[in-house]
Amino acid sequence: MKKIEVKKGQILQRKGDLSSRKYSVEKGLLRSYTIDEKGKEHLFMFAPEGWIIADASSVNGPTDLFIEALENSIILVLDEGVQFTESDTIRLIKRIAVLQKRAIMLMSASAIERYDDFLKTYPDIVQRVPQKMIASYLGITPEALSKVKSAKTKGL
Template identity: 65%
Template sequence: MNKINVKKKQVLQIKGDLYSKAYIVESGLLRSYTIDETGKEHIFMFGPEGWIVTDYASGDEPCDLYIDALEDSVVIQIEKNTELDFDQKKIIKRIRVLQSRVIMLMSASAIDRYEHFISTYPTIVQRVPQYMIASYLGITPEALSAAKSQRLKSRK
């Protein structure tokens, strides 16, 4: 752990970094966000005093988020601990899945969300009703039907 002073607008992490850290905010304000392919910014979270801001990528996974300071801040920087026990690794994996889902719901098209669903849950696509898949994706059943049709057309 290392206490650092961070200036307003200072970037602590760039999307795609392979070595992530966690930041405990002692004073000031951080944010984490992503930028989609159209250049639109999607804020994932704000980190005021007492909060932890991180995109704790595991293994060789690149980070999904940018992290920067919205105010001059004092943060405790925690290096990624590679000596995690089994339960900690499971929790971090679950947090990463939820983070990816939130980012996708904020910024991805219906077809991209459906493609991600198929790759994440290949064994349950045929086991749950389509209206539940649509609900999970945050779209209407009609939009899911259109996304599936678009997917089929693009594969031909």
């Protein structure tokens, strides 16, 4: 468990890596994402200050996700495989709850609803990341996100 400083654009984990760590963000911003067979990027989560980011898929073999710094950041690197505490377990269950909600969201909600949910989940991220990453998080194209935003401002 050590503290490290990473620069914007630096990649902490690549898809296919055989081991994986957890990263606790003290300052800055990370993201995790994957790239599918068609070469398309899909942003899985943002991790601003106070968040922990990891790739659970590593329990079953090689990792699925890239983890990258979107800003110069200071992060705590936590070793995998360490004994789990009770509070870790609760955090895991909460993470499952969040993912459960996200999956249901992706199944049922429109792009506008998902954008509103994004704004609620990450209130201060909108200004800090490129639109195309938000679009990727929402599972839509940047063009569609532009539409959504202009529809929202017109609707006021």
